[in-house]
Amino acid sequence: MRNPDAVLPAPPRxxxxxxxxxxxxxxxxxxxVSSIGATAPDLSALGRGVQRLFAPSGxxxxxxxxDFTRIDRIAIKLLETLQMAVAGAALGLIFALPFAILATDRxxxxxLVRIVARALIAFFRTVPDLVWAIFFIIVVGLGPAAGVxxxxxxxxxxxxxxxxxxxxxxxxxxQDALRAIGASRAGIIFSAVIPACLPSFTATSLFSLEKAxxxxxxxxxxxxxxxxxxxxxxxxxxxxxxxxxxxxxxxALVIAVEQGSSWxxxxxx
Amino acid sequence: MNAPLGAxxxxxxxxxxxxxxxxxxxxxxxxxxxxxLDGVDFDVAHGAAVAIIGxxxxxxxxxxxxxxxxxxxxxxxxxxxxxxxSRMRAADLRRFRARVGFVWQRxxxxxxxSALTNVIHGVQARMSGPRTWFQALAPAEVRAEAMACLAxxxxxxxxxxxxxxxxxxxSQRVAIARMLMQRPEIVLADEPDASLDPQSGEEVMRLxxxxxxxxxxxxLVVSHRLEHxxxxxxRVIGLAxxxxxxxxxTREADAGLLRGFFDAKS
Numbered sequence: 243m244r245n246p247d248a249v250l251p252a253p254p255r256x257x258x259x260x261x262x263x264x265x266x267x268x269x270x271x272x273x274x275v276s277s278i279g280a281t282a283p284d285l286s287a288l289g290r291g292v293q294r295l296f297a298p299s300g301x302x303x304x305x306x307x308x309d310f311t312r313i314d315r316i317a318i319k320l321l322e323t324l325q326m327a328v329a330g331a332a333l334g335l336i337f338a339l340p341f342a343i344l345a346t347d348r349x350x351x352x353x354l355v356r357i358v359a360r361a362l363i364a365f366f367r368t369v370p371d372l373v374w375a376i377f378f379i380i381v382v383g384l385g386p387a388a389g390v391x392x393x394x395x396x397x398x399x400x401x402x403x404x405x406x407x408x409x410x411x412x413x414x415x416x417q418d419a420l421r422a423i424g425a426s427r428a429g430i431i432f433s434a435v436i437p438a439c440l441p442s443f444t445a446t447s448l449f450s451l452e453k454a455x456x457x458x459x460x461x462x463x464x465x466x467x468x469x470x471x472x473x474x475x476x477x478x479x480x481x482x483x484x485x486x487x488x489x490x491x492x493x494a495l496v497i498a499v500e501q502g503s504s505w506x507x508x509x510x511x
Numbered sequence: 512m513n514a515p516l517g518a519x520x521x522x523x524x525x526x527x528x529x530x531x532x533x534x535x536x537x538x539x540x541x542x543x544x545x546x547x548l549d550g551v552d553f554d555v556a557h558g559a560a561v562a563i564i565g566x567x568x569x570x571x572x573x574x575x576x577x578x579x580x581x582x583x584x585x586x587x588x589x590x591x592x593x594x595x596x597s598r599m600r601a602a603d604l605r606r607f608r609a610r611v612g613f614v615w616q617r618x619x620x621x622x623x624x625s626a627l628t629n630v631i632h633g634v635q636a637r638m639s640g641p642r643t644w645f646q647a648l649a650p651a652e653v654r655a656e657a658m659a660c661l662a663x664x665x666x667x668x669x670x671x672x673x674x675x676x677x678x679x680x681x682s683q684r685v686a687i688a689r690m691l692m693q694r695p696e697i698v699l700a701d702e703p704d705a706s707l708d709p710q711s712g713e714e715v716m717r718l719x720x721x722x723x724x725x726x727x728x729x730x731l732v733v734s735h736r737l738e739h740x741x742x743x744x745x746r747v748i749g750l751a752x753x754x755x756x757x758x759x760x761t762r763e764a765d766a767g768l769l770r771g772f773f774d775a776k777s
Binding site: 413415416418419420421422423424425426428429432433434437438440 | 579581605606607608609611613615617619620621622623624632633635636639641643644686689693
């Protein structure tokens with residue numbers, strides 16, 4: 243019989259690996275090193291760049307103090323940015339729900355419909371919102387409408403995926419019970435699926451809004467409305483102090499939205 | 512809409528109750544391996560309370576699910592309330608299911624919603640649209656009927672409680688109230704006492720049995736407890752080897768014989 247007090251030998255620190263695994267590790271390391279070598283700045287150039295930032299005519303020195311003289315105009319554009327984010331996220335969330343329902347195994351009317359819905363959601367998610375913004379500038383012209391459309395499509399991709407995942411994971415029991423009663427597909431979705439997924443839907447919606455606010459500022463850089471347009475103009479005209487004012491106010495807006503959404507999440511979920 | 516509870520029974524009565532309430536002929540089911548059901552035959556008269564017993568894996572739950580085509584059978588025929596369930600098209604089947612109450616092992620309620628809203632969902636057997644989704648949207652007569660159903664299971668005071676805060680026994684009673692809201696003409700119950708403690712299980716079985724008797728409903732209940740089989744049924748059907756191996760009135764059943772069905776390996 244084994245003595246329970248006996249000290250057991252420790253297992254080996256590393257498990258034996260196959261030649262294939264070693265080759266795989268080498269390939270990954272080579273890929274990382276070659277990518278850094280090909281694209282990362284060399285250290286001397288980086289050092290010179292940092293020196294220039296702090297030179298008397300450098301970017302950081304010219305940025306301070308921030309210039310708030312045009313705060314009224316900046317505030318209006320910030321409001322427009324927020325409106326773009328809210329409108330785009332709301333429209334995106336509204337359209338994400340039907341896409342997600344069609345992409346869910348148990349709820350989709352036909353496997354082919356499910357495949358198409360999933361493919362569209364993946365496509366919307368994969369194409370960056372800046373590309374969508376450029377596309378919609380061509381369609382509806384420069385301005386916030388293009389930004390709203392870009393955010394909407396991006397959020398259909400983002401929320402559609404998470405909505406569908408939440409519905410896939412929902413307990414099938416209540417759905418089966420309603421199906422056995424003879425309830426319609428809409429009845430099952432709105433009576434059993436959506437109430438069960440509400441906490442997850444709320445969290446996804448709030449993350450969508452936060453993401454939309456952060457993203458909407460960048461959309462202006464390509465002309466899709468919002469504060470991004472003014473930020474680009476400030477940089478183009480070397481008004482770095484005004485650019486810093488815009489960045490600080492944008493930061494305040496993003497933090498406010500994130501705090502607000504955290505508070506709502508804590509209350510609702 | 513304002514028909515009294517138990518209207519289903521009178522409805523069944525007015526239909527003349529011609530033929531059996533349930534008729535199963537040569538029902539077969541296989542999940543790829545050996546047949547779980549291998550030619551099951553039986554008839555159930557209107558108003559009867561039938562207990563279906565058998566060992567774990569003997570196909571009791573599969574039988575009930577196949578009868579309502581919640582699981583498609585591999586072969587055989589099922590007629591409920593005079594309608595050939597096996598041959599119905601999807602849309603007709605959906606409408607027909609409204610007439611059949613199904614009580615599940617787990618209550619299968621929507622956890623974040625109130626007991627009242629869950630009971631109101633039962634009206635989706637005969638109504639559709641947003642007014643049946645939440646109690647706040649439901650018409651006054653639907654709300655009143657749902658409250659009456661909750662009162663019948665003794666939970667009227669719990670109407671606005673979220674069901675995820677109720678005990679297992681209370682939840683199963685809410686599920687029975689939802690089934691009553693459906694105004695069924697026949698009830699299939701798949702081990703409604705399985706996930707409950709002995710006392711709650713007995714209360715739920717007694718409630719189901721009394722409600723069925725009061726309303727003249729036909730009741731087929733899969734049971735895994737001998738004492739419930741003896742107390743709450745007037746006929747016992749035993750499954751073994753995928754077939755009906757026992758079929759006799761409960762009063763003639765020998766407890767030792769029945770116990771053999773519970774203990775046997777499938």
